[in-house]
Amino acid sequence: xxxEGLLCAIRDGRQLNFREQFRLTVLLSFPAIIAQxxxxxxxxxxxxxxxxxxxxxxxxxxxxxxxxxxxxxxxxAAVTGFSVQVAHLIGASDFEKARDILRQSITAMVLFxxxxxxxxVIIANPLPHWLGGDESICQSATNYFLxxxxxxxxxxxxxxxxSMLRCSGNMKVxxxxxxxxxxxxxxxxxxxIFPSRNVSVLGISLYMPGAGxxxxxxxxxxxxxxxxxxxxMIYYLCWKSDLLxxxxxxxxxxxxxxxxxxxxxxxxxxxLEHIAISGAQIALTIIVAPLGIIAIAANAxxxxxxxxxxxxxxxxxxxxxxxxxxxxGAGRIHLMRRxxxxxxxxxxxxxxxxxxxxxxxxxxxxxxxxxxxxxRLLGVDILRIEAxxxxxxxxxxxxxxxxxxxxxTILPSTINIVCIWGIRITLAAVLAPIMGLKGVWxxxxxxxxxxxxxxxxxxxxxxxxxxxxN
Numbered sequence: 001x002x003x004e005g006l007l008c009a010i011r012d013g014r015q016l017n018f019r020e021q022f023r024l025t026v027l028l029s030f031p032a033i034i035a036q037x038x039x040x041x042x043x044x045x046x047x048x049x050x051x052x053x054x055x056x057x058x059x060x061x062x063x064x065x066x067x068x069x070x071x072x073x074x075x076x077a078a079v080t081g082f083s084v085q086v087a088h089l090i091g092a093s094d095f096e097k098a099r100d101i102l103r104q105s106i107t108a109m110v111l112f113x114x115x116x117x118x119x120x121v122i123i124a125n126p127l128p129h130w131l132g133g134d135e136s137i138c139q140s141a142t143n144y145f146l147x148x149x150x151x152x153x154x155x156x157x158x159x160x161x162x163s164m165l166r167c168s169g170n171m172k173v174x175x176x177x178x179x180x181x182x183x184x185x186x187x188x189x190x191x192x193i194f195p196s197r198n199v200s201v202l203g204i205s206l207y208m209p210g211a212g213x214x215x216x217x218x219x220x221x222x223x224x225x226x227x228x229x230x231x232x233m234i235y236y237l238c239w240k241s242d243l244l245x246x247x248x249x250x251x252x253x254x255x256x257x258x259x260x261x262x263x264x265x266x267x268x269x270x271x272l273e274h275i276a277i278s279g280a281q282i283a284l285t286i287i288v289a290p291l292g293i294i295a296i297a298a299n300a301x302x303x304x305x306x307x308x309x310x311x312x313x314x315x316x317x318x319x320x321x322x323x324x325x326x327x328x329g330a331g332r333i334h335l336m337r338r339x340x341x342x343x344x345x346x347x348x349x350x351x352x353x354x355x356x357x358x359x360x361x362x363x364x365x366x367x368x369x370x371x372x373x374x375x376r377l378l379g380v381d382i383l384r385i386e387a388x389x390x391x392x393x394x395x396x397x398x399x400x401x402x403x404x405x406x407x408x409t410i411l412p413s414t415i416n417i418v419c420i421w422g423i424r425i426t427l428a429a430v431l432a433p434i435m436g437l438k439g440v441w442x443x444x445x446x447x448x449x450x451x452x453x454x455x456x457x458x459x460x461x462x463x464x465x466x467x468x469x470n
Contacts, residue, residue: 003027007169010323011093011330021335025342028322031171033315035162035178037308049193050218051301051370058370059293060140060215062300063133066281068148071120073274075156078112079105079163081267084325084407085259087167090243091329099246102164102237103253108260113156120149131282132289140215147216151223158230161237167322168243173236177229185225192217266407273413280420287425287432288440295437297370298378302441305365305379306386309354313394316347317401324405333466340402340459347398348391355390358383382441389445392452399455408465415454423447 006024009016016024051058082105089098124146128138162174195212198205211217239247288299320343327336358365366379396416403412424447431439458465 003169003171007326010326010332010335011091013330013332016335018338021338021342025316025319025323025339025346028169028171028319029316029343029346031175031315032166032318033312035171035175036311036315036318038175038178038182039311049189050215051297051372053193053214055293055297055370055372055375056137057140057215058297058300058375059134060128060137061144061218062296062303063128063131063137063285063289064141064145065300065303066278066285067127067131067145069281070275070278071116071149071152072155073278074116074271075113075152075159076163077267077270077274078109078263079156079159079267080270080404081263081265082108082160082259083163083167084266084321084404085262086164086244087322087325087405088329088407090168091326092331095243096249098168099244099249100251101259102244103246103251104255104259105160105164105263107253108255108263109156109160110153113153116156117149117152120152121146124149132286134293137293143216144219147219147223151226154223154227154230158226158233161230161233164237164244165233165241166318167325168241169322169326170241171319171322174233177233177236180232181225181229184228185221188221188224189218192221266404266409269409269413270404273409273416276417277420280425283425284428284440287428288437291432291437294372294374294378297372298366298375298382299437299440301366301369301375302379302382302386304369305362305383306358308365309351309358309387309390310393310397312354313347313351313397314401316343316350316394317398319343320347320398320401321405324402325407328406328468333468336406337466340399343402344395344398344456344459347394349394351394351397352391355387358390359387362387378437382437385438385441385445389448389452393448395452396448396455399459402459403465406466406468411458411465412455415451415458419447419451419454423450 003024006016006020006027009020050061082101085101086098086105089095089101124142127145128141133141162177165171165174191209192211192213194208194210194217196210197208199208200206213220237244239245285296285299288295320340323339323343324336327333327339362380362383363376366376366383370376370379400412400416403409424443427443427446428440431443433439435442
């Protein structure tokens with residue numbers, strides 16, 4: 001049976017055996033994993049291309065990476081406040097009301113993202129200085145962040161359309177379009193980052209035009225790829241989606257207070273969590289910055305490389321959100337908890353395997369992104385420290401996605417905030433002067449293991465998380 005058929009079985013109240021539950025988990029997770037991997041591949045390619053320009057170019061992007069993640073996280077949290085409501089309504093087979101919330105979310109997200117974009121433009125110039133960046137990299141970092149900020153409304157629309165499609169059970173279209181975005185980004189980067197040059201192909205010298213924009217070219221390539229995919233994503237959602245198509249189904253785009261309140265109730269804890277966690281990552285950047293340009297670049301490359309491990313976890317987490325949300329809407333609490341167990345255990349196993357790959361292949365992974373020997377050696381050491389944390393990190397990622405799906409975000413968000421500030425930042429501040437960058441990543445490894453343990457306790461040992469009002 002297809003994923004659509006199995007999701008219909010949930011909404012119709014039909015029984016699913018374990019094989020069908022596992023099959024549905026795989027069918028939803030695989031496209032989501034591909035989408036997540038394509039997203040990180042785009043960052044990996046950007047880093048590799050920019051890395052060939054030298055340590056300063058790499059450090060200029062690495063310096064503001066955590067801040068771009070802060071804005072991404074806030075955009076994602078704002079979208080989730082609406083998409084979880086839509087998932088519950090689809091689970092209850094109330095498609096008309098689901099489309100009504102989609103219309104309201106479009107209005108809300110356009111207004112929200114414009115305000116966020118203006119904030120980014122305002123702080124773009126002083127941001128690298130606030131983060132303790134060396135004067136030699138501040139201007140490039142400012143330009144990169146400014147371009148990123150100007151295109152935030154595009155990113156927000158893409159996030160909204162992708163999240164709505166996934167909550168309806170359609171993982172394939174966002175996955176395909178994210179892969180397309182990666183391909184477009186590579187092509188655009190090839191022409192925007194590097195100057196005009198002769199390229200040898202099969203022994204034949206070819207003239208290749210280029211803009212020679214360096215770091216700024218990497219930013220432009222990424223946002224233009226996002227723009228193309230955002231247009232395609234919103235077109236499919238509004239014109240083609242079987243469950244959520246709003247073109248031909250007229251309705252009001254005016255935001256209604258009950259819907260907005262529910263969106264804030266779900267999304268605000270996540271938004272505050274993203275701000276707190278990204279703030280902690282920025283604090284880590286400040287801790288790392290005095291260690292020098294080599295440490296900044298190695299840290300940035302290692303973060304991107306490690307993402308290859310945890311993106312599968314986020315893909316399974318998205319599937320868990322969809323399954324939990326639709327089961328919750330259909331009132332099938334027992335089945336919802338079964339899916340929680342299946343997705344969390346699957347996430348731990350896959351990320352454990354990815355951690356093993358990360359440990360073994362660390363020299364090759366870092367070597368692709370930077371030709372600088374000192375950066376490569378340091379990057380390998382810190383990646384191998386982090387590899388041991390991957391299974392428990394997987395537990396926290398997927399369990400968090402599950403709790404988002406059932407609309408319980410306050411306690412999971414609190415755990416994330418307390419762990420990253422109370423354990424990671426504290427230990428990193430103590431260990432960095434003693435062990436350098438290795439101490440920072442050891443602190444991260446310890447914190448992720450503790451966080452995973454707490455999420456497993458929350459999933460399996462706190463019955464009150466599954467009590468709902470009718």
